[in-house]
Amino acid sequence: MMSPNKTINITLKIWRQQGPKDRGRFETIPVEGVDTHSSFLEMLDFLNEKRILEDKEPIEFDNDCREGICGTCGMMINGIPHGHGKAMTVCQLHMREFNDGDTIVVEPFRARAFSIIQDLLVDRSPLEKIIQAGGYISVNTGGAPDANALPVAQEKADEAMDGAACIGCGACVAACPNASAMLFVSAKVSQFALLPQGKPETNTRVLSMLREMDACGFGNCSNHRVCESACPKEVSISHIARFNREFFKAGLSGRLPVSKNHPNEKL
Amino acid sequence: MSQLDGKIPGGPLSAKWDRHQLEMKLINPANRRRFSVIVVGTGLAGAAASASLAELGYTVKTFCIQDSPRRAHSIAAQGGINAAKNYANDGDSIWRLFEDTIKGGDYRAREANVYRLAQLSNNIIDQCVAQGVPFAREYGGLLANRSFGGAQVSRTFYARGQTGQQLLLGAYGALSRQIAAGRVTMFSRHEMLDLVVSGNRARGIIARNLVNGEIKAHAADAVLLATGGYSNVYYLSTNAISCNVSAIWQAYRKGACFANPCFTQIHPTSLPHVSGHQTKLTLMSESLRNDGRVWVPKKPGDRRRPNDIPENERHYYLEEKYPSFGNLVPRDVASRNAKQQCDAGKGVGPTGRAVFLDFCQAIKRDGAAVIARKYGNLFDMYRNIIDDNPYETPMMIYPAAHFTMGGLWVDYNLMSTIPGLFVLGEANFSDHGANRLGANALMQGLADGYFIIPCTLAGYLSDAGNSNVGTDHTAFSESIEAVKQRVVKLLAINGKRTVDDIHRQFGRIMEDYVGLTRNEAGLKTAIEQIREVRAEFWENVKVVGPANRYRLNLQKAGRLADFLELGELMAIDALNRRESCGGHLRAESESEDGEAIRDDENFCHVSAWEFKGDDAEPGKFNEPLVFDNVTLRQRSYK
DSSP states (O other), X not given: OOOOOOEEEEEEEEEEOSSTTSOOEEEEEEEEEEETTSBHHHHHHHHHHHHHHTTOOOOOOOOOOSSSOSOOOOOEETTEETOSSXXXXXXXXXXXXXXXXXXXXXXXXXXXXXXXXXXXXXXXXXXXXXXXXXXXXXXXXXXXXXXXXXXXXXXXXXXXXXXXXXXXXXHHHHHOTTOBOHHHXXXXXXXXXXXXXXXXXXXXXXXXXXXXXXXXXOBOOOSOOHHHHHOTTOOXXXXXXXHHHHHHHHHHHTOOOOOSSOGGGOO | OEEOOOOOOOSOGGGHHHHHHHHSOOOOHHHHTTOEEEEEOOXXXXXXXXXXXXXXXXXXXXXXXXXXXXXXXXXXXXXXXXXXXOTTOSSOOHHHHHHHHHHHTXXXXXXXXXXXXXXXXXXXXXXXXXXXOOOOBOTTSXXXXXXXXXXXXXXXXXXXXXXXXXXXXXXXXXXXHHHHTXXXXXXXXXXXXXXXXXXXXXXXXXXXETTTOOEEEEXXXXXXXXXXXXXXXXXXXXXOTTOOSHHHHHHHHTTOOEEOTXXXXXXXXXXXXXXXXXXXXXXXXXXXXXXXXXXXXXXXXXXXXXXXXXXXXXXXXXXXXXXXXXXXXXXXXXXXXXXXXXXXTOOXXXXXXXXXXXXXXXXXXXXXXXXXXXXXXXXHHHHHHHOSOTTTSOEEEEEEEEEEOOEEOOOTTSBOSSTTEEEOGGGBOSSXXXXXXXXXXXXXXXXXXXXXXXXXXXXXXXXXXXXXXXXXXXXXXXXXXXXXXXXXXXXXXXXXXXXXXXXXXXXXXXXXXXXXXXXXXXXXXXXXXXXXXHHXXXXXXXXXXXXXXXXXXXXXXXXXXXXXXXXXXXXXXXXHOOSOBTTBEEGGGBOTTSXXXXXXXXXXXXXXXXXXXXXXXXXXXXXXXXXXXXXXXXXXXX
């Protein structure tokens, strides 16, 4: 039977920053009477409701679906992206994982490519730019052949799905000492490299996405593997290995990265 | 009472869409770039429409409130997407998917729309596979199908438990490609706060940049709203925190009719209410009911641990009441009965808002390993959120608001009653009648976005031509001023209650009186109480600014203000529909043994409401529903 509701008192050391140009600082905020069955984000809601009534600025943080799939939420809790829960986003972390009297350090995801908008809110739009550089299969709506015309081996489809499971939250970037987006990029490259539909563009895709990653100011991968352990969807670094193979093949193919305005797609 | 024209094409049902496409005027490819389109929302419908229209050459501006278009709430759909491929060779067909959807909607949807949806279902699967959506496969490499939501055929395509995510990422990829090509301008973290209408035509929108609070006008030749459903009116629902009614509500206030607002779907197997701070009800697959037995203690207020309650003191209420369907009664019946038990004081768990779902017998029969193989991921999820082991102790479940079948009224072309304003996906009312079948929501969003709107929008624009009303027009400046005034007003109230606090109180009214079971007295009470809460909101809400920064409580305040108006319209619609149908149960229209009774003689129509002013009763149009191809039958699950 579920444990009865109880409340704990905690202290937050939480990052406050008014905008990208503000220097920011840690603020120490005690939170009393936290229901242990509430989630970490619900604890922040609870705190914010109190702060609003006291005329204090609420702490802003990104969140939306609160079921671990949209990839909106994300923050460093005691130095770990999404906190210490295994394979979960912060919206799935519950306060029963903490003890009465704990001090919890809360910071935004930090990376050169992610600027801080406010408090725990960061700008992850560079991840969008990487996808725009080639994270898709270039087919227009209409004219697709019958779905069963192209068989895909079950294990390939499963592996492609493993990569496709990425929710784009940015935890891998925040965890990486180089602030690299390699796990994110490789998951998408790998998904399409495994599927026959993705083959025609594999070479240009890998080169274009990598070039965009560099241009956005993400670092490179040097095999620290912390991205994998930080990933709430357990996306494996084996995708990075596949990315590297595709990258070498693309280099041998003599293809060049394609600019944003895809030459084949001008009207 | 007046009527609305759904503009259903003539001819036999199966030929209507083909004929309509042929009769619809086209726009020369070279001329398309001269037409601009605004799309609000980037879920399946909005992302698919933005990408497809940009591919055709239109100039597209797309808006979403999330920080990325990939995060729209379509992403959370788990189960799958239906299509009439008949890959399983089990007798499925377009006709059968059409019939199942019409019957599932309890005969409150248009035949022609639903048939078109069933036809397009097959194109959707082809399109998504071409985009690289990693659907589940059989050993031979062909697509796998499963049976879903009580269907007798296997027509559901799926990508693990993340079908919505994968379909959305497919559409997002297509959208990203068009953004890169410069044909879509993307406005993330922007919220639409008003629709601009002048000369009986939609001219554009007013949107607020959520990061810096800037309020700007955007003009276009057509506006497409794909802004999803309004289940968050109940406060607790399976929807994401940002899901709201504001875009379609502002359109309603500008003259678009709102159809069947009271048609909501409440899902029976959500995780229960466990904490007073709860903000979200997480859905679990209803497949759990295949092996779980639902019960509550016979004695109200029995707080013993479930395993300490002897067999003869347990009430297996579904099995007793519905001997032939038992625990597998449809969503609405299961949900209604759970609430009745909790209202009678027999609810369990920390807040008394839950019933047990017990796997003890199934584990004894099949072994824990078999149950783990079927439901392992769900059991793990339950264990993480609820902190309890469902292999040993019964799960607790409770119904949660999940999907809204009602929405803005649209004709066969997906155009609202305001020319130039189109509504797609869950935001419109059109295809699910009074109850949506499982795995049909994804299908509708993508059919609207990929295939219907590219055709019907051309038909509209070729006749209507360019709008030629720029953002310097008074219609825009007046609208901007009104939006700015509202923000100022919300910040100036400076009362004593937070937005969430008022929303919780309002949500409880909606749940109690405009939720699973409705009756005349209750609905009248609801209308009174909603008016009181609305007055309380405008006098006593406290919103902390400043408005020129990211301020979630300010965003939520605007959304709640609109929900508080919608709630009343939902109650008025429910009061007006004196029959039970689908997810709408009127206690007065129930047989002695608790079966819903439809009244086809008086209510076989769509109710579409028209805004008449803040203090005036809304006007009502009826669109009669004509069934030439199916026979109307009453449901029975005894």
